[in-house]
Amino acid sequence: xxxxxxxxxxxxxxxxxxxxxxxxxxxxxxxxxxxxxxxxxxxxxxxxxxxxxxxxxxxxxxxxxxxxxxxxxxxxxxxxxxxxxxxxxxxxxxxxxxxxxxxxxxxxxxxxxxxxxxxxxxxxxxxxxxxxxxxxxxxxxxxxxxxxxxxxxxxxxxxxxxxxxxxxxxxxxxxxxxxxxxxxxxxxxxxxxxxxxxxxxxxxxxxxxxxxxxxxxxxxxxxxxxxxxxxxxxxxxxxxxxxxxxxxxxxxxxxxxxxxxxxxxxxxxxxxxxxxxxxxxxxxxxxxxxxxxxxxxxxxxxxxxxxxxxxxxxxxxxxxxxxxxxxxxxxxxxxxxxxxxxxxxxxxxxxxxxxxxxxxxxxxxxxxxxxxxxxxxxxxxxxxxxxxxxxxxxxxxxxxxxxxxxxxxxxxxxxxxxxxxxxxxxxxxxxxxxxxxxxxxxxxxxxxxxxxxxxxxxxxxxxxxxxxxxxxxx
Amino acid sequence: xxxxxxxxxxxxxxxxxxxxxxxxxxxxxxxxxxxxxxxxxxxxxxxxxxxxxxxxxxxxxxxxxxxxxxxxxxxxxxxxxxxxxxxxxxxxxxxxxxxxxxxxxxxxxxxxxxxxxxxxxxxxxxxxxxxxxxxxxxxxxxxxxxxxxxxxxxxxxxxxxxxxxxxxxxxxxxxxxxxxxxxxxxxxxxxxxxxxxxxxxxxxxxxxxxxxxxxxxxxxxxxxxxxxxxxxxxxxxxxxxxxxxxxxxxxxxxxxxxxxxxxxxxxxxxxxxxxxxxxxxxxxxxxxxxxxxxxxxxxxxxxxxxxxxxxxxxxxxxxxxxxxxxxxxxxxxxxxxxxxxxxxxxxxxxxxxxxxxxxxxxxxxxxxxxxxxxxxxxxxxxxxxxxxxxxxxxxxxxxxxxxxxxxxxxxxxxxxxxxxxxxxxxxxxxxxxxxxxxxxxxxxxxxxxxxxxxxxxxxxxxxxxxxxxxxxxx
Numbered sequence: 001x002x003x004x005x006x007x008x009x010x011x012x013x014x015x016x017x018x019x020x021x022x023x024x025x026x027x028x029x030x031x032x033x034x035x036x037x038x039x040x041x042x043x044x045x046x047x048x049x050x051x052x053x054x055x056x057x058x059x060x061x062x063x064x065x066x067x068x069x070x071x072x073x074x075x076x077x078x079x080x081x082x083x084x085x086x087x088x089x090x091x092x093x094x095x096x097x098x099x100x101x102x103x104x105x106x107x108x109x110x111x112x113x114x115x116x117x118x119x120x121x122x123x124x125x126x127x128x129x130x131x132x133x134x135x136x137x138x139x140x141x142x143x144x145x146x147x148x149x150x151x152x153x154x155x156x157x158x159x160x161x162x163x164x165x166x167x168x169x170x171x172x173x174x175x176x177x178x179x180x181x182x183x184x185x186x187x188x189x190x191x192x193x194x195x196x197x198x199x200x201x202x203x204x205x206x207x208x209x210x211x212x213x214x215x216x217x218x219x220x221x222x223x224x225x226x227x228x229x230x231x232x233x234x235x236x237x238x239x240x241x242x243x244x245x246x247x248x249x250x251x252x253x254x255x256x257x258x259x260x261x262x263x264x265x266x267x268x269x270x271x272x273x274x275x276x277x278x279x280x281x282x283x284x285x286x287x288x289x290x291x292x293x294x295x296x297x298x299x300x301x302x303x304x305x306x307x308x309x310x311x312x313x314x315x316x317x318x319x320x321x322x323x324x325x326x327x328x329x330x331x332x333x334x335x336x337x338x339x340x341x342x343x344x345x346x347x348x349x350x351x352x353x354x355x356x357x358x359x360x361x362x363x364x365x366x367x368x369x370x371x372x373x374x375x376x377x378x379x380x381x382x383x384x385x386x387x388x389x390x391x392x393x394x395x396x397x398x399x400x401x402x403x404x405x406x407x408x409x410x411x412x413x414x415x416x417x418x419x420x421x422x423x424x425x426x427x428x429x430x431x432x433x434x435x436x437x438x439x440x441x442x443x444x445x446x447x448x449x450x451x452x453x454x455x456x457x458x459x460x461x462x463x464x465x466x467x468x469x470x471x472x473x474x
Numbered sequence: 475x476x477x478x479x480x481x482x483x484x485x486x487x488x489x490x491x492x493x494x495x496x497x498x499x500x501x502x503x504x505x506x507x508x509x510x511x512x513x514x515x516x517x518x519x520x521x522x523x524x525x526x527x528x529x530x531x532x533x534x535x536x537x538x539x540x541x542x543x544x545x546x547x548x549x550x551x552x553x554x555x556x557x558x559x560x561x562x563x564x565x566x567x568x569x570x571x572x573x574x575x576x577x578x579x580x581x582x583x584x585x586x587x588x589x590x591x592x593x594x595x596x597x598x599x600x601x602x603x604x605x606x607x608x609x610x611x612x613x614x615x616x617x618x619x620x621x622x623x624x625x626x627x628x629x630x631x632x633x634x635x636x637x638x639x640x641x642x643x644x645x646x647x648x649x650x651x652x653x654x655x656x657x658x659x660x661x662x663x664x665x666x667x668x669x670x671x672x673x674x675x676x677x678x679x680x681x682x683x684x685x686x687x688x689x690x691x692x693x694x695x696x697x698x699x700x701x702x703x704x705x706x707x708x709x710x711x712x713x714x715x716x717x718x719x720x721x722x723x724x725x726x727x728x729x730x731x732x733x734x735x736x737x738x739x740x741x742x743x744x745x746x747x748x749x750x751x752x753x754x755x756x757x758x759x760x761x762x763x764x765x766x767x768x769x770x771x772x773x774x775x776x777x778x779x780x781x782x783x784x785x786x787x788x789x790x791x792x793x794x795x796x797x798x799x800x801x802x803x804x805x806x807x808x809x810x811x812x813x814x815x816x817x818x819x820x821x822x823x824x825x826x827x828x829x830x831x832x833x834x835x836x837x838x839x840x841x842x843x844x845x846x847x848x849x850x851x852x853x854x855x856x857x858x859x860x861x862x863x864x865x866x867x868x869x870x871x872x873x874x875x876x877x878x879x880x881x882x883x884x885x886x887x888x889x890x891x892x893x894x895x896x897x898x899x900x901x902x903x904x905x906x907x908x909x910x911x912x913x914x915x916x917x918x919x920x921x922x923x924x925x926x927x928x929x930x931x932x933x934x935x936x937x938x939x940x941x942x943x944x945x946x947x948x
Binding site: 048049183217376402406434435438454 | 522523526527652653655657690691850852875876877879880906908909912925926927928931
């Protein structure tokens with residue numbers, strides 16, 4: 001590819017000229033914005049220049065992913081991540097950096113799980129890509145061997161009834177829908193099998209559950225994720241099986257309905273332990289009582305390095321503060337970066353943060369989360385009143401030159417969701433979603449999957465949005 | 475990340491409801507589009523469903539990348555790619571599949587190049603990531619050792635003058651600008667060093683040229699690409715050096731200006747050979763004389779597998795035909811898919827195709843190229859009259875649900891550029907550009923860098939656009 005004018009549609013070439021200012025002005029409708037737009041536009045350009053020329057997030061993320069690694073709540077790695085992020089924020093000369101205590105669940109995977117398909121016809125076994133779902137109980141020490149009942153959904157399961165299901169392993173095999181453009185919609189359409197499958201199966205006397213991994217790709221890796229037990233329903237083991245092996249098992253079951261499955265898991269739920277949200281703050285100069293919270297979650301699943309989920313969101317959030325400091329931007333409103341603990345299997349950090357905010361009668365005007373991977377940003381999803389969404393959308397022309405074109409109704413993110421009330425705007429950074437479910441909750445979520453520029457563009461987008469809120473409020 | 479409503483901003487959930495039709499209708503202004511929009515919208519949804527559920531491009535690309543591999547013009551691999559693509563198109567039941575003969579340059583890299591930094595102070599040598607630029611002459615058999623003159627651009631080089639430059643190796647070290655959001659703009663701003671550096675340096679008596687690789691990342695891989703010699707200027711060897719080693723050499727030169735460089739290359743320009751464009755055609759039912767050409771280039775550089783550049787564009791183009799056949803869409807206008815030969819070091823395929831089109835007085839109404847990587851698509855760049863661009867932009871609401879938001883003025887692509895006249899619209903698929911220059915023209919351009927869904931979304935976008943042209947013309 002050598003054609004130089006290929007991408008001339010984009011405004012890079014004229015970025016330091018007044019044309020862009022004129023262009024932006026012409027897009028603004030109200031007078032206040034009209035007066036402010038050129039200054040905002042120039043500052044946003046500075047923010048992007050800084051992020052793309054001197055970004056620190058990629059180096060931070062390498063440390064968090066490769067030196068600390070997977071960091072499930074309650075693990076030594078989670079404690080290391082708390083101390084590491086405290087030190088990183090401490091190095092930025094903020095107004096304050098502190099820990100917020102929170103009790104978290106402590107689930108341990110233990111010895112590597114084993115899953116095997118036992119073909120009745122061939123008297124052969126095939127080991128498969130499998131991992132325990134987070135929060136699951138163990139199997140008996142020597143595992144469980146049982147016949148397999150494959151279903152697509154809970155309705156089909158119930159229609160089979162206790163006589164068919166009791167004593168068997170239930171195999172939930174409904175794939176994510178590949179025709180949905182937004183892969184998070186496909187995830188939403190399949191993930192109830194993982195979260196609630198054990199309860200629905202146990203109600204009918206099943207002895208264990210295996211769930212097709214939440215992935216859109218043909219691969220041998222199992223993807224973990226949380227499950228939930230219900231009071232008064234027997235707690236049975238739940239595991240994820242790779243998409244390739246789910247297909248293999250499904251096809252074998254059609255030929256040999258008496259195919260059995262062997263499952264051995266050594267995971268344990270231990271007593272809760274003390275952990276922390278890590279918080280860094282730049283105090284507002286004129287309206288310090290108005291708080292802009294931004295963050296990601298510091299914990300991750302144990303089988304990968306948590307590079308995209310959610311190391312990326314953590315370092316992007318800290319990068320917001322670094323850029324403010326580097327460019328000597330004094331925010332009118334308080335910016336508070338929060339490394340939330342325990343998003344993956346409890347949300348305790350998010351709940352604790354919201355509880356303390358309420359106790360202290362804090363005024364959060366907006367909360368922004370990055371927790372959808374460190375990929376090329378495409379937009380912001382907003383959960384707020386229509387009027388607030390409309391006002392935020394007025395900033396769209398400022399973001400279009402940077403490939404941010406979707407600003408509108410959407411969700412914020414799990415950690416910030418407990419802050420929800422009628423006044424706050426909850427906002428989620430929306431990166432391109434196509435690659436996320438290749439690595440989400442899997443051992444493939446490693447640093448090498450992160451592209452430096454994509455990570456930095458996300459940090460710059462967040463910084464720009466925070467800048468606008470810090471100047472204009474909401 | 476477990477928040478399910480995160481991405482609810484996107485219209486996936488309502489895609490089969492009439493809401494979307496209403497939405498699209500409300501976006502259309504003229505009556506013809508008003509009447510046609512629902513049918514177009516439904517067909518585009520079918521196209522995406524087919525591409526994402528049963529796409530063949532990824533499997534084809536695996537073969538082209540891994541079984542055939544790098545396929546520079548004139549190589550046996552290029553011949554294999556011609557025969558392979560002919561067979562693939564032959565399997566689709568098209569109206570015709572044929573080869574179009576073209577003479578192509580035949581440059582061979584020969585034995586692996588060697589590049590070494592020779593530190594004067596330490597009496598030590600350091601081997602670096604280096605490769606010959608395409609078209610370069612060899613060094614003498616035992617290499618060249620010379621002092622190094624580092625410059626940022628041709629102006630600086632000329633200001634140094636012949637006395638400083640003669641007998642030395644000129645080291646062009648101007649980086650791609652990381653602050654440009656569109657990486658193709660950054661490429662455009664740096665690539666003249668690679669293309670014309672040897673001529674500018676030879677004019678002042680330099681013995682060789684090394685050029686900082688066209689990459690935005692810190693890495694040890696060298697990125698090749700074409701250079702051009704000029705008549706009456708001595709042909710000196712030109713090579714690319716990795717960005718990491720360019721930084722190392724630059725920093726050493728500041729401390730030790732008498733640092734030398736050793737360069738050994740065995741490449742050769744051989745006599746031209748016969749090769750082919752490969753063409754597959756679906757004949758239009760009502761306006762067969764109106765031709766819609768689509769394509770990518772079949773040749774690639776030799777050091778990678780040409781997966782993104784431009785295997786992706788090739789299989790996406792063939793996928794357009796497969797989807798038309800699978801969905802039994804009968805185009806009113808003729809669709810012609812062209813696998814262009816020799817884009818990388820000659821453009822002979824594109825030139826030959828345009829020449830024959832003119833000789834045969836063919837009426838090309840539009841030509842569409844995919845040659846910017848198989849990444850998540852973001853838009854189409856159009857090189858056409860303002861009126862035609864305006865009309866094509868009216869289709870934007872049809873593409874927005876699929877993340878295609880940039881439809882406007884831009885370039886088409888190198889291969890189709892010789893077709894340019896006042897009537898045709900030249901269009902380039904514009905994928906996300908952030909990852910492209912990690913792998914462009916390097917040994918890292920391999921199949922594992924391609925994401926199946928991103929590739930398929932590009933194919934679906936192209937198919938949808940071709941569908942609209944095939945129905946509505948331009």
